[in-house]
Amino acid sequence: MANLLILGAGYGGIAAAKALEKAGQPFTLINKHEYHYFTTLLHEPAGGRNKFEEYSVPLRDVLRQPTSEIVKARVTELKPQGNTIVTDRGELAYDYLVIALGNAPEYFGIPGMQEHALVLRSLDTARQLHEHIEKTFAAWQEDHDDTRLCIVVGGAGLTGIELCGELADWMPELAAQYALPLEKIQLINLEAAPTILPMLEEDLRAEALRVLESKGVQLRTGTAIVKVNRNQVELKTRETIDAQTIIWTGGVRANPLIEQAGFEVDPKGRAKVNEFCQSVDFANVFVIGDSAWFTGADGKPLPPTGQAAEQMGDAVAQNITAQLQSYPMRPFRYNNLGTLASLGAEVGVGSVKGVRTKGVSAALMKEGSKAKYLWHLGGLRMISQKRGQFKRKG
Template identity: 55%
Template structure:
C-alpha cells in the first residue's frame, strides 16, 4: 500500500468525490473541513425556501467515509504553504506530500456599496437557516405593524441559485401566509438582474419558458436592471428607483476562496488558481486544485463553477494524484456538460439533458432524479436510502 501523505482541503462536491476515489483505492488521506459534514449546496434553495428540514441538506462526513481510511480534521484553512508543504488552519498545520485544494467559493459583490453588509447570501446550511428564519420573522412582524416592506423580498441575481430560490419561495410563501393569517396576495417577490436575460447557461427558448412560469407564479422578474447600492431596508437601482424591502438576498455571483490568492497561487480575475490539463496548479505539480477554486480553460474560456464539474474534477484529480505518486501516466481532464436543470418550484423546471430540452413537470422529475444520482455517487444504495424520503419528492 502506498503511504503517501495526502491532504484534501475542503469537503464540497469536488473534495468528497476525490475522497471517495482514494477510499476505493484504499489510499489513506487527511480531510480538512470547516464543518464535520458535507453540505448539499446546490439544493440549499429548497432549505431556505421551506421545502424540508434544514438539517436534511447535510450529511456527516463520518457517514460518507470509512474511518480507517480518512483522518478527519475540523478546521478552517487559512493558507497553503507550498514551500514547507503544509496546509495551515486556524487550529493547526498539516504536512503533505500531495495536496488537493477544494475550498469552494466566496460571494462576488462587484463593488456594489452596502451589498455585503446588508444582504443575506445563500451559501451554506447556516445561511439557509438564517434566510428562512428571517423571512418567517418578517412575515410575523407584518401582523403587528402592517408595514408592507416586511412582505417584500428582493433577490439579486438570476442565475441558477437566484431563479431556483424565487421559484421555491412562490410555493412556500402562500403556506406561510395561511399559517400566519396573512392574505396571500400581499407578499411580493422581485428578482433583479443586470443582464438582459435570466439563466444564462440555458437557451433563449428555455429562458423564455422559465420566465413565463415564474411570472405566472407571481414573481416580478426585472432584467436589464442594475443594483447600485444597498442599505438595510432598501435597494437602489441605476434608474434612480429605490425598492424598499426588509428581506434582501444576494445570489449574483461567486469568486474563488481567497485563500488561493493569499497563498500566492497564479489566479485569474475571479481568484481561481490556474491549472494544467491534469488539474495541477501551474505553480506546483504536487498541488491539485478543483471545483470553484480551479481556473481550467475549455474552448478558450474558464469552466463555470458548477457542482457537476466539481465532482468530475474530484474524480480525475484523485486519479492523477495517485498516478503521479506512483510514477504512472496521468490523464487529461475532459469536462462533460451532461445537462443543466433549474427547478422553478417543487414540481416544475426547465433545462436540458444530453442535448435534449425539457420543461414543466418532466424537468421537475429530472431534477429530483439528479439528486438520486448524486446520492448514489456519494455513498451508493446506503446514501440513497438514507436521504431519499427526506430530500426526493415522490411523483
C-alpha cells in the same frame, strides 16, 4: 507513504476523497464541518420545502475506510512554498495537496451589498435566510409595515431563479400561517444582464419566465443594483425598492486564501491549473471546483458548477494515484451533462445531454439527479437513509 491532504468537503473534495478511498490511497480530509451538504439544493430548505438536516450527510457515512482521516478544522492560511497549511487547530505538512475550498460571494464592489444582503451558500446561511423571512413576515401583524412583505433577490442565474421558484411556492403557506394579505407579498428578482438563466436556450428561458411570473414573481432584467442600504436597494434607473429581505445570488469568486498564498489567479481569484488540474505554480498541488482556473476545450474557464467540481475531483484522485505509482497522468476532459433548473417543487426547465425538458418531466429529472448523487455517495445504503428526502413538507 505520501502524506496527502484534501481541503474542503464540497462536491469536488468529497469526489476526490471517494475516488482515493476506492483506490486504497490514505488521505486526510480537512473540513470546517463534520458533514457534506448539498450546495446546489440549498434553495429547497431555504424556501421551506423540507427540513435542513435532510440536505447533509455525515462525512463518516460517506468515507468509511479507517485509512481515511477526517479533521474538523477551518483552513486559515496556505503555505505552498513550505508544503504546509495552517488551520485553527494548528499547522499540517503535506506531500500532495488538493485544494477544494469552494467559493465566496462576489459583490462586484456594490456599496452596502455585503453589509445588508443575505446570501445562500451554506446550510447555515440557508437557515438564516429561512428564519429571517419567517420572523420578518410574522412581525407584519404588529405594525402592518408592507416592506416586511417584500423580498428582493439579486441575480437571475441558476441559484437566484431556483430560489425564487421555491420562495414563490412558500409564500401562500406563510400568508396562511401568519394571516397575511397574500396580494401584498412581493417577490422581486433583479438582474443586470438582459436575460435570466443564460446557460439555457432561449425557449427554456422563456418558459422559466412564464412559470415564475404565473407564480407571482416579478422578474426585471437589465436592472442593475448600484447600492444597498438597510432595507432598501438603489437601482441604476435611479429607482429605489424598500424591502426588509434582500438576498444576493449575483456571483461567486474563489476563496481569498488562494490569492493570498501567491498562486497565479484569474480575476475571480481562482488558481491557474494545467490540463491535469495541477497548479502551474506548485507541481504537488492540485486545485479543483470553484477554486480552479481551468480552461475548457472552448477556450473559456469552466463554470463554478457542482458537476464540474465532481468530475475534477475524480480526475485529480486518479492523477495523484498515477503519480504515486509512477504512471503518467491523464488530461482532464470536462463532460457537460447539461443543466436542470427547478422552478419550485413541481416544475422545472433544462437540457440534459442535449435533450430539452420542461414542466413536470424536468422536475422528475431533477429528482432523479438527486437520487443518482446519493447513490454515488453511498449506494443503496445512502438512498435508503434519505428515502424521505426532497418531498415538500405537508
